[in-house]
Amino acid sequence: MKISLLVIGKTDAGYVREGIAEYEKRLQRYVTYEMKVLPDVKNAKNLTEALQKEKEGEMILGEILATDWVVLLDEKGREFTSVEFAGFLAQKMVGSVKKMVFVVGGPYGFSERVYQRANDKISLSRMTFSHQMIRMIFTEQLYRAMTILKGEPYHHE
Numbered sequence: 001m002k003i004s005l006l007v008i009g010k011t012d013a014g015y016v017r018e019g020i021a022e023y024e025k026r027l028q029r030y031v032t033y034e035m036k037v038l039p040d041v042k043n044a045k046n047l048t049e050a051l052q053k054e055k056e057g058e059m060i061l062g063e064i065l066a067t068d069w070v071v072l073l074d075e076k077g078r079e080f081t082s083v084e085f086a087g088f089l090a091q092k093m094v095g096s097v098k099k100m101v102f103v104v105g106g107p108y109g110f111s112e113r114v115y116q117r118a119n120d121k122i123s124l125s126r127m128t129f130s131h132q133m134i135r136m137i138f139t140e141q142l143y144r145a146m147t148i149l150k151g152e153p154y155h156h157e
Contacts (some may be wrong), residue, residue, distance in 0.1 A: 001092065001098060001100065006038065006102065007036070007104045008131070009065075009131065011135060016136050020035065023136070029141075030146035033120055041106070049108045053111040054111050056110075057119070061115050065099070068099050069092060070100075071102045071103070071119065077123040078121065079125075079126070085145050086144075089142075097125065102135055103118075104138075124141065
């Protein structure tokens with residue numbers, strides 16, 4: 001199975017880029033993974049929240065195939081422990097899912113069309129994180145899940 005993280009806007013903070021790179025490097029042993037960065041919406045300052053979500057939604061939907069299992073990282077999504085998240089991934093791996101696409105929306109969330117296309121919504125926390133930090137947190141949790149599934153000693157209960 002392939003896993004992709006779809007995000008809007010580049011990661012500016014060097015320490016966040018370094019953290020993401022570290023976990024992406026570690027993930028290579030376990031799964032095919034990529035983070036796909038979509039450009040920020042142009043002239044966003046001049047757009048309403050709804051219009052910005054629509055434009056971002058068009059870009060997001062343009063990257064998703066009909067066969068992809070789409071999971072939105074959304075504050076209203078299901079919460080998992082790290083072990084439960086590993087189980088969620090394992091369930092998809094043994095199923096017929098060839099590619100999972102996790103999506104981080106823009107500052108105002110997702111358009112209705114993106115919500116309609118999604119197969120699942122998960123929340124990494126009830127707290128709010130910056131869009132840059134969530135990339136590193138997700139990548140670390142994905143790595144943690146892979147080590148749990150392999151029975152490796154990274155995660156401690």
